[in-house]
Amino acid sequence: MALRIMKYTLSQWLDNQQTALLQHWSNQLESAASPVAVQSHIDTKRFVLALIAAAEGNELPLRELFTDWITGETEPDVPAMVRSLHYLHRTLRTTLLREPAELTIVDALADLFEQTTTILIEIWSEHTNQLIQEREFIAASLDSASAAADQRALQLKALNDISQRLSATLDRDELLEIVIDSLYRLTEAHHVAVWLVDEQQRLKVVATRGNGDGPTIGYVLPETNPVFQTAFQNGVFWPAPSADPTHDWLIAGCGVLIIPMTGGTGLIGAITLQELQNPLDLRFMQDLAQSIASQAAIALQNAELYHTIRTLNTELEQRVIERTRELEEEKNRLATLHAIAAQVNQTLDLDQILNNSLTMLARIVQAEHASILLTEEDNPSLLVTRAILGKKVTPDNTVRFAIGQGIAGWAAQHGQTVLVHDVAKDERWITIPGSSRKREGSMIAVPLFVQGEVIGVMTLSHPQTHFFSEGHVRLLNACAGAIAIGINNANLFRMISAEAERRYELLDRQQKETSQIAAILQSLLDGVIVCDLYGGVISINQAASRILHRPLEELLLWNLHDIIHRYLGNHAAELPLDDLLRRPLTVDGAARTFTTTAVIAGKTINFALSPVLKDDDELLGALLVLRDITREVEADRMKNEFIGTMSHELRTPMTAIKGFTQLLAMGGLGQLNDTQREFVNTIYNNTERMINLINDVLEITKIESGSIDLEWRALHLAEALSGVIAELQPQITQRRHQLTILLPPGLPLIRADSMRLHQILFHILSNAVKYTPAGGSITIAAREVMNVDLPEPIRSTLSDNRRYLLLSISDTGVGIRPEDLPRIFDRFFRSDNPLKVEAGGTGLGLSIVKPLVELLGGRIWVESTVGVGSTFSLVLPVAGDHS
Structure with missing residues (x-):
């Protein structure tokens, strides 16, 4: 207990003096005369801390310090280190004696340095003994390596001799004799055998040497032999094989070494060595036997390749002879073939x-x-x-x-x-x-x-x-x-x-026909322009040049698109050439045709555009026919003027008759009896009918003469319908019809003339009211559509890229017979039905409606079933849609 207190006191004193001690120790190391100057590579701080740990009873840091120093790269100077420790002890003792301290601490300091010196010498002694043992081991290893090198040199010389002998021949039997003789002589084994793989992939003994009852030449190894199967992978050393019937090739009491022989194609054979007296000696012969086996495998494989090549050469010579004979026959055959071909050609x-x-x-x-x-x-x-x-x-x-x-x-x-x-x-x-x-x-x-x-x-x-x-x-x-x-x-x-003769005749006939057609074309009074699939003009006659007031040569350089746009201007859309070339036929297979008129140099010219088709309906191009209809238009104008003048002259007295008749009916000239009133009403009704007929005739005259002025503007369909319905509401109420109006919200505006739209809707809805039996139903529906939503006959006459408003007026009336439908829009035509007399009329209403609808840019058509009802449908372009 006292010793532990004493040591702790020494360590405490060393710890307290650590800073002064380090400074004093550093000063001593810097002094050239100091005995510790040579030890400047020692970590001073680490040494002081290890010394304090040793004073506390922990020697491990001090041992680790000395071990690192002694085993370092620099050769340690142990005597110098001992002197350094002695010098450090004296320095610390002197410092300790200057202070009032117990003598036990001074003694403990002496014990500490003695212990430190002892640790240093122990570590140095252990290190020195280890170095001596390592040098002795190295010397022994060098002796052993020298002996092994000598033995290896002898083996390499023997292998070199064997290699030269093997390289000197390609005869299989000679190679086997060299291999078996070399193995037996160098290994001094009891029995040596060489096995090769035969055509049936079996191991067969081909050479032996030695004593005993080993396998003889011609012995075939059983197919399943675990010893050889293992040997084929890594070789087998079998020091003491047991007796087994499957191992009848083994010599009793012999150890065995099996070395596989492998080549580029795999396993080619094996070598077995059997030793009776010292089986373990085979272990040391394994490398030599393996080297000889490798060389033997290469030599045997070369010999086999040489034999194969000689065989192939013999076969090749025979094949060359046969091939030469075949080539000679082929040459004669080709010569004959050439002669035949030349003769035939x-x-x-x-x-x-x-x-x-x-x-x-x-x-x-x-x-x-x-x-x-x-x-x-x-x-x-x-x-x-x-x-x-x-x-x-x-x-x-x-x-x-x-x-x-x-x-x-x-x-x-x-x-x-x-x-x-x-x-x-x-x-x-x-x-x-x-x-x-x-x-x-x-x-x-x-x-x-x-x-x-x-x-x-x-x-x-x-x-x-x-x-x-x-x-x-x-x-x-x-x-x-x-x-x-x-x-x-x-x-x-x-x-x-x-065929050439036939085609010559056809070509001659065609040229004659072409000349005739060209002559006919040039003699026509109507202008004719023919274009290809892209609109390029390919044919034009003199009449077209005369009508268009352009030289023929200039028109041939134009495109038909340019001609249409140049002469029709804003009305060019009425002859949609691109649409016609894309879709020349209707759904029914009929050719589509477009017509319009234009005034050129004071003359009215009718333009008719149609496709040019072959017999199989293959499209060749388009045909534009120009006809001067100035005389017809002038005659029609004169006729219309005459009808208009006559209608005005007739309407003036009729108006007077109507006025006076109305005055009589109202009693303005005295009271009338029943008979007189009936006569007056008859006169009034017929006068009213005559005035309406005259107005319709005047309207048709205006339409045909083109003298109708249109006030284009955007209109709400609902507003136009409301005015017509209000005008016809008394008749609807009188006949007890159920009127249904289906107008979805958001319908676009239409571009039309309000008065003409009112006239169109009035005629259609009036007919629906008159030709529907009392108590029937009338439905008005509208929706926005595109061209593709319309029936084919209508779709083919309208532009593909515009929006339209479709209006349908359906009734549950008497209907129209199928044979009357094509004539329903003709003048003065009235279909026979039970309400024909009751409805009255002149048959001019629908004939006015159709041209008015077309004048507004739309189309009208009717669908009807007798006894079920009729549906009149019309489309008008949407306002503001000019795409």
């Missing part, structure tokens, strides 16, 4: 081609009889003789075969060349009546193909059986193609010549 006369080909082929193959049969043009199922070797084809020697009959017919039917070695034994032979040919000898029948179809058969025969060979077949097959091409060319030439 010299002419396009079919008979000359056939006869020349037969003569040449018969001479080459030495045939005595030959012929060519071709299929008939009118009946491809028959073969007809077209050429006979050495003879001219006549009706007497012409033969016809049905395809499938005879040898030639069989070749044509199956599309295969027939080689008959003995026609007497062939069942396909057919004897031709009246022919002198005997059924003997051999024959070849070759089909002639053009684009995969049989056009004929070529036959060659010889009185000797087995005369023709496969070489003849190959030659004739090659020549058949050239002959077939020549025949086809001749046929094509004949057909082309006939």
